[in-house]
Amino acid sequence: MDTKNLSVGVVEAIAGMRTYKIVLEGVSNHAGSTPMYLRNDPLVGAAHIIAYLEKVVKTKGLSTSVATVGKISCEPNVPNIIPGKIEFYVDIRDVEEIGIKSVSDELIGKVEEVAEEYGLKFSIKLLGESPAVKLSKDVIDVIEQVVKSKDYPYTSINSGAVHDSAMLVDHTKVGMIFVPSIDGKSHCPEEHTNLQDIKLGCNVLLESAIKLANR
Secondary structure (H helix, E strand, O other), X not given: OOOOOOOEEXXXXXXXXXXXXXXXXXXXXXXXXXXXHHOOOHHHHHHHHHXXXXXXXXXXXXXXXXXXXXEEEEEOOOOOEEOOEEEEEEEEEEOOHHHHHHHHHHHHHHXXXXXXXXXXXXXXXXXXXXXXXXXXHHHHHHHHHHHHHHOOOXXXXXXXXXXXXXXXXXXXXXXXEEOOOHHHOOOOOOOOOOHHHHHHHHHHHHHHHHHHHOO
């Protein structure tokens, strides 16, 4: 939104997600005395999996699919020692369940393939998941009517972050309004939104709430 100078985002869906913990175990040994053909290096295996994950999301996932490896640990984590154990976490998200499943299946298949190729033990643990959520078309329509009536620059958008509102869709009609974060920085200390965009978003929220209350 920020790069396109759009002040309001009308949210249509909230992404679902799966988080996996992947553990690869090989044989730790000295970096100089162990020839390459005798190694069972789990870090090399992890590198292949992580690189493949980026590729598969772009080629076999949906346009809304994303996957991230944001945490990785290496044991014994010594510069001149071949690692013996690698642990990393994979975050897969999409507003379509088929996108999450497709990327998840590819990930699991690649872990199994790499483990066999490099002689590694492995484990794949699903730590948690949440379903993708479609927001109320009725509420979305009202928000769009308000935005158009005020001639605010806006776009339809999905939420890649999971919000509390996702838990309310089974109980009531839900809608969401986004305002832009400068440089796209979100959920971090650097996140900042211009006061003018906050004002426009609040105007849309207020008028939308009044319209919905009077229906």
